[in-house]
Amino acid sequence: MVVGIDHVHESYGTTLPGDRLAGCAACEEQQADAWAFGAKAVKGRQADVSFVLDRLLGRHPVWKGARLIDRSRIGMAGHSLGGSSASWTLLKDSRVRAGVNMDGTFFVPIADKNLARPFMLMGAGEVHEPGGKDFTWGRDWARMTDWKRWITVEGGDHASFTDYPLLTKQSARELEITRAYVVAFMDRHLRGREQRLLDGPSATFPEARFWK
Template identity: 30%
Template sequence: MKPGVSSARLCLTAFGLTSLQLLSSVAATAIPPPSGPYHVGKTRRTIHHYYDHDPLAPNNVSTAFLATIFYPTAQKPKVPPQPYLWNGIAEYYENHWNYTQGFLQSLTSVVQYDAPFLEGSVGQSPFPTIIFGPGGGGPPVDGNTILLSELASHGYTIIGVDHPFDQPYIQFPNGTAVVGTAWDTWLTSAHVTPIYETRVVDNRVLLERLPQIVEELNAPINTSLIGSLGFSLGGAGAVGSMYDEKIVSGLNLDGSFWGRTAANDSSSDVKKPVFLFGQEGHLGGDPSWASFPLWQTGSFRYLLVNGTTELDFFDNTFWRLLEPNPRLGGTIDPYRMINITNAYVKAFFDLTLLGRHASILDGPSGEYPEVLWYDKHGNQYPLT
């Protein structure tokens, strides 16, 4: 992913005053901790799948993708906070975005690798599961830890999907590393569309394999109540996966639409609750965000955040707080952006998957005046 290039990336949940006070007490090298009642665990699984239409893989053949699972745990962290990014991905962004060498490698998280799952029946949980897709060209799932761990701390299980060669760097559980460079140069829509289609295929395979994965993990992960979420290209993939009957609702963080979702006709209708949440530039600057809303018959919300760019919808909004760079985000305060993203993403899934109402989804809110509401025709709602 490159500053100023609209392609694809990541994203989200809820911080109140208590959470912001917590943030202020965190050491400079720690990313914001989650605020929910649970601690957060993380594990990874290799999902084997032969796919011979992969536009980024050698000979167009890929044989596996990586699933990273964030989940609630009762176990308190027993070791010092761990680095939250692979060195390979940290070095990539330090070099490409001119962050100080070693800066991103020094950042830590309280998320615990392979912590025990909560007690419960295998395949069952009172909390839903969310499939997550990162941005095209990065950063991978781990670069969205602030949002994903926040959701997990409130009970959700989030399964993030990283496709090899799509990301600058990923590392499978057996230690195999895969470096991707395709997004370091400009890709045309003819290139991006098949990459998007690969994302949708990955999500479909994950949904098909989910019961088996949960059995292997012996985990209380909900296999029947599922939402989809993603950033940039991952956001488009999240909505594109909503045509699958297993997905109940979906949220697109700042992603232009591709494939079927970009069709300016009724075939793009997902017929389910869908939420578009992005930067100001989409209004009048992204034809797909103008056409997609017109055809939706399900519950629909279209919100843009003042003072943001694409690079504010994943963990970079915190990175730039520690090393400010006007090229790498908007004018919005990073903690404020974390608060807003976490609040709205969690509220949407609480409503559509758990039936829990949140007033911030009723319309423009005085609590969050930076969040602007629009109807399907691009007309802004007045603040009430």
């Protein structure tokens, strides 16, 4: 099962029941101070994720197929701010067992050696290499104490880990790489299936570089 969450008031338009449209109440704040907004939004998104899990896994679930969800095997993968929110969600909600941050800055630091669940970092080229522009990856990497991987994609950029390449008719290679590694991560940590792809460099995906 895949659940996609739309964080209301963070985008320019979110359709709600009853033909309502919610605008972007946070956009002005984001432009004024991106770092302060990021820290605030990470915590808000974690609350959203936990709320959705409550609604799906509670006594009276809102989705008729909720009984198919295995509550012992829940993972979270996010891009950009969503990736930053994944680590915070793992720290705050024990139902989420594994997480992936795709090209997201850690706006809220992980407490010292406090993230003791499987976590994967997957980012674009030079920005997220050790010593790159985003210092938060190196800082928080040391605070992850369970299974972990740090992978960058040569030639990729921030949008490479979304479906933008398909929408803009660009090369879908980045999407293929993202799918392969995220699926392998979830299969390994939620299904218990060994995945050689996660053990090191691959001839199939030479663009993927392993750093740690």
